[in-house]
Amino acid sequence: MPESTLRLPGFWPRLIKRARTTLNLPRLWRHWKNGRTDLTGAWPNRLYIEITNACNLDCIMCPTGLHILGRPTGNMEESLFRRIVNEMAPHVQQTTLHIWGEPLLHPKLVPMIRYAREAGIEVSLSTNATILDEARARELLTSGLTEIYLCLDGMDAATYEAIRRKADFATTVANIERFIDLKSRHGGAVPAPKTHVQLIEMAPTRAQADAFRAHWSRPGVDHVNVKAFDSWGNQVKEINRLRAPHEGAERPDRWHCPLLWYHAHVYVDGTMTCCDRDFGAKYPLGNVAEAGSVMAVWNGAGMKALRAKHLVNDLKDVPPCRGCTEWSWWKPGPFSAHGNAPGDR
Numbered sequence: 001m002p003e004s005t006l007r008l009p010g011f012w013p014r015l016i017k018r019a020r021t022t023l024n025l026p027r028l029w030r031h032w033k034n035g036r037t038d039l040t041g042a043w044p045n046r047l048y049i050e051i052t053n054a055c056n057l058d059c060i061m062c063p064t065g066l067h068i069l070g071r072p073t074g075n076m077e078e079s080l081f082r083r084i085v086n087e088m089a090p091h092v093q094q095t096t097l098h099i100w101g102e103p104l105l106h107p108k109l110v111p112m113i114r115y116a117r118e119a120g121i122e123v124s125l126s127t128n129a130t131i132l133d134e135a136r137a138r139e140l141l142t143s144g145l146t147e148i149y150l151c152l153d154g155m156d157a158a159t160y161e162a163i164r165r166k167a168d169f170a171t172t173v174a175n176i177e178r179f180i181d182l183k184s185r186h187g188g189a190v191p192a193p194k195t196h197v198q199l200i201e202m203a204p205t206r207a208q209a210d211a212f213r214a215h216w217s218r219p220g221v222d223h224v225n226v227k228a229f230d231s232w233g234n235q236v237k238e239i240n241r242l243r244a245p246h247e248g249a250e251r252p253d254r255w256h257c258p259l260l261w262y263h264a265h266v267y268v269d270g271t272m273t274c275c276d277r278d279f280g281a282k283y284p285l286g287n288v289a290e291a292g293s294v295m296a297v298w299n300g301a302g303m304k305a306l307r308a309k310h311l312v313n314d315l316k317d318v319p320p321c322r323g324c325t326e327w328s329w330w331k332p333g334p335f336s337a338h339g340n341a342p343g344d345r
């Protein structure tokens with residue numbers, strides 16, 4: 001599909017949407033602050049869509065890479081994706097097309113990006129960049145993609161290949177450098193995506209963070225993202241070993257997790273969960289494909305009951321939340337919903 005056929009919404013629809021999503025923030029904040037469990041009239045601030053949970057790598061900090069996801073591997077049907085976009089486009093500023101898989105493996109990735117962008121949603125994704133060859137790079141640069149995270153955990157082959165098992169350091173670096181180079185020369189009508197090069201700060205990479213920042217700060221890279229280590233709810237021993245000793249301590253002042261008020265996570269089969277830390281969907285909150293809409297689940301019985309449990313800190317039967325410490329990364333304000341962890345995405 002040529003770039004010129006991409007029809008992005010015009011100035012006024014974008015302005016109206018921006019006003020609507022900005023006014024949604026104080027509504028969400030009030031509901032979170034007042035501990036309201038039914039959020040009718042408000043919309044999620046972030047929408048995560050898992051278009052695939054397949055991956056080509058076996059990364060040591062990832063439940064997919066460790067083969068403990070515990071869900072069937074597959075791709076989201078394009079029809080389900082379109083239904084989600086159609087419903088949420090008027091209300092959500094941006095969607096993220098990855099949760100527990102490598103999005104470049106989805107054969108319909110580019111048409112999905114284009115569909116969402118034409119519907120008026122900005123699109124972000126994170127990729128391990130191992131299959132980001134020249135053709136894919138050119139396609140992504142003209143797809144309308146708003147933001148891309150190119151993940152490279154390490155400054156040398158030994159570090160990187162021990163973390164991102166099955167990947168080849170030289171190939172990934174070449175892919176990232178080519179993408180940045182093509183992006184720098186991109187002059188099409190469709191703006192190129194904001195580009196982040198990312199390193200996750202964990203035991204094997206911590207000492208390399210400064211060198212990584214210095215090396216990748218260059219034209220074409222909008223941001224070098226040194227991302228805080230995520231234990232995924234403190235549920236997997238092998239993953240916990242990778243974090244710094246001072247991280248992950250329980251906090252006595254636990255507040256109800258804002259993610260249940262602000263974010264919506266939809267998995268490949270339409271299942272919604274509290275957040276991506278429920279990687280195995282052990283605590284499903286409803287299914288978008290069955291319920292017919294995202295908002296029916298977001299304001300459904302499962303979601304409301306879990307919000308109520310958070311309000312009284314009764315989480316012993318909620319596997320992803322009970323040992324989680326990452327909830328403390330978020331404390332929203334009336335007009336802000338960003339996380340406060342370094343490199344929050």
Ligand code: SF4
Binds near residue numbers: 259278325326
């Ligand atoms: S407590 Fe942790 S696992 Fe539960 S919703 Fe919040 S961040 Fe996710």
